[in-house]
Amino acid sequence: MTLRIDIFCRVIDNYGDIGVCWRLAQQLAVHQSVAEVRLWVDDLVSFQRIAPAVNAKTPTQLLNHVDVHHWSGNEAAFFPTPADVVIEAFACELPAAYRQQLSGQELWLNLEYLSAEGWVEGFHLQASPQPESQHKYFYFPGFTPNTGGLLRESQLLAQREAWLKSTAAQHTLLQKLGLAPQQITDILQHRLRLVVFFQYESAPLAALLQALSQQAQPSLVLSPRASDVALARSLNLASVKVQQFGFLPQAEFDQLLWTSQLNFVRGEDSLIRALWAAQPMIWQPYPQSEDSHLVKLEALLQRSSLPPLFQQTMLNWSTGYRSDLVQQLSECLSMENWDKWRAEALQWQATLAQQTDLVTQLLRFSQQHVRQR
Numbered sequence: 001m002t003l004r005i006d007i008f009c010r011v012i013d014n015y016g017d018i019g020v021c022w023r024l025a026q027q028l029a030v031h032q033s034v035a036e037v038r039l040w041v042d043d044l045v046s047f048q049r050i051a052p053a054v055n056a057k058t059p060t061q062l063l064n065h066v067d068v069h070h071w072s073g074n075e076a077a078f079f080p081t082p083a084d085v086v087i088e089a090f091a092c093e094l095p096a097a098y099r100q101q102l103s104g105q106e107l108w109l110n111l112e113y114l115s116a117e118g119w120v121e122g123f124h125l126q127a128s129p130q131p132e133s134q135h136k137y138f139y140f141p142g143f144t145p146n147t148g149g150l151l152r153e154s155q156l157l158a159q160r161e162a163w164l165k166s167t168a169a170q171h172t173l174l175q176k177l178g179l180a181p182q183q184i185t186d187i188l189q190h191r192l193r194l195v196v197f198f199q200y201e202s203a204p205l206a207a208l209l210q211a212l213s214q215q216a217q218p219s220l221v222l223s224p225r226a227s228d229v230a231l232a233r234s235l236n237l238a239s240v241k242v243q244q245f246g247f248l249p250q251a252e253f254d255q256l257l258w259t260s261q262l263n264f265v266r267g268e269d270s271l272i273r274a275l276w277a278a279q280p281m282i283w284q285p286y287p288q289s290e291d292s293h294l295v296k297l298e299a300l301l302q303r304s305s306l307p308p309l310f311q312q313t314m315l316n317w318s319t320g321y322r323s324d325l326v327q328q329l330s331e332c333l334s335m336e337n338w339d340k341w342r343a344e345a346l347q348w349q350a351t352l353a354q355q356t357d358l359v360t361q362l363l364r365f366s367q368q369h370v371r372q373r
Contacts, residue, residue, distance in 0.1 A: 002035035003366055004083035008071065010092040011043035016286075018047050019269035021089050023151050023250065024111075027359045029065035033367065038083065040071040049247045071095065082106050085366045088136070107369040108136045109362075114150075114268045116299040121146040125365065139365075141358055143303045149358040150272050157276065157353060160258050170259050173252060177245045183220060187259075196260040197223040197242075198270055199284045204322050205231060208264070211329035213237040222256075262333075271300075278349035280332075280341040282314050294319060305351075306344050309337065 005028055009021035018041060029037040041047050048054040053063055059070040079098040085107045088094055102108065110128070124140040124147050141148045153159075163169055167188050174184045186192035195212070197205065205228055212219040218239040223229070224246065232242035248256065253270075257263050257277035265274040266284045274281040283300065285293040297318055301311045313328040331337055 001367070001370060002033055003085055003363070003370065004036045004038075005034060005085045005087065005366075006038045006040065006083040006098075007087045007089060008040045008092055008094055008098075009042070009089045010071075011041065011046045012090075015046060015050055016267040016269050017090055017092075018043070019050055019250065020111075020151070022047070022051060023269070024087075024089075024359070025066045026064050027151065027153055028363070031359065031363060033363055036067065036083070037065070038067040038069060040069045042071040042073070044068075044070050050250055050253075052249060084370055085109065087111050087139075102132075102134060104132065104134050105373050107366050108134065109139045110136055112138055112140045114141045114272070115296055116143045116303045117296065118299070124148055137365075139362065143300075143352065143355075145355055149355055149361045150275075150352060151359065152272075152276060152353070152357040154357075156254075157349075160254075160276070160278075163255055163258050169255075173255055173259065176252075177222065177256075179220075179243070186218075187220070191217070193217050193219040193262065194260045195219055195221040195262045195264070196256055197221050197228065197264045199264050199266045200287065201225075201227075202287060203264070203266075203284055204317065204325060206235065207322055207325040208329060209235055209237055209240050209242070210326045211333060212240045214326075214330050215239075215333050222260075275349060275352060278346045280338070280345050282317050284318050287318075291319075304344075304348055306348075307340065310341060310344065 007021055007025055009018055011018045021039060021041070025037050025039040028034050044054055044056040048056045051063065054068065055061055061068050077095070077097060079095065079101065082098060082101050083106070086094070086102070087109045089111045090113060091110055120140045120142050121144060123138050124142070126138050127135040128138065130136050139148050141150060143150070170188060171184055174187065183192060187194045193212070209221070209232055212221070221232070221240065221242045222245045223242055224244065226244055229242045229244050232240065254273050254277070257273055257279065260279060263274045263277060263279050263281040264284070265271055265281060267286055271283050274283065283297070285297050287293055297315060301314060304311070309328070310332060313325070313332055316322060316325050316328060332341060
């Protein structure tokens, strides 16, 4: 039996929600057990920034085998008959007109935020009773076999391997980003360290730039913010340059992470993609009240096999305890530790790749539910 799937997504901020939902929708749409995927999004303008093929003025469109619908704020808007599987991304709450049509036969899932915390295993796939004798199930992505897994396209790691062997493809991407010919040559010949810096504004970029300047190899840092370029100019570090880059389609962002030698990423979607990139990386979780984001960071680090130096550096990066951060970053970047960091990144990727991916697990649970109804 093939499934029809509806995904509802509200774009809150920083594009992480729509980033995850768009990857999920595309991976579901090409699966042999799925007949149709409809993605309901409330902000097509933001969506367009990570998927340029989106027409922000068209309420209904077919993209990459996914039926994309604009989800307006009009609660009286018409919604078609609900699909077999209904995914409410990040507790966005279904529109009333759609929810009223639920018969109780559908599988209703709340796709939760990613977390490495231990309690996630106990709540994954637990039912939450709803009015009219309906049930909504919590679906928790995660890093262990007792969670819902991570988003990973079936050919992703093979595509990465092929990409790393193609200097022509890397050259084309770097050229598109506006790098000078000599910069591209130096990056591809490992004379210039390429760093991707995709972080929140609170990130201590100055510490990173100072640490990079202490290395024998010069560095080029790519950041989406003009203010980061200005900061680098004010520091006037001869061997480090910051250059701005614009929004990229998700596939090209993945390729940039593969090409880069060091990745600084933020939020959920970019963390997962950096893990699959298997390059040294530092993750900055979304800052939350009462430092709950640090609990998530510590839980992630405990799931890794990173040596204490790398774990403490990543933790200090987000805690604000930065008195020795430049020194710690310099130690991580030193010749003595750099190869260790690269090896750990590859090992982390290999360990996570042994788990069943999120889409396969989600569809397996969905098929079981449909057969039992």
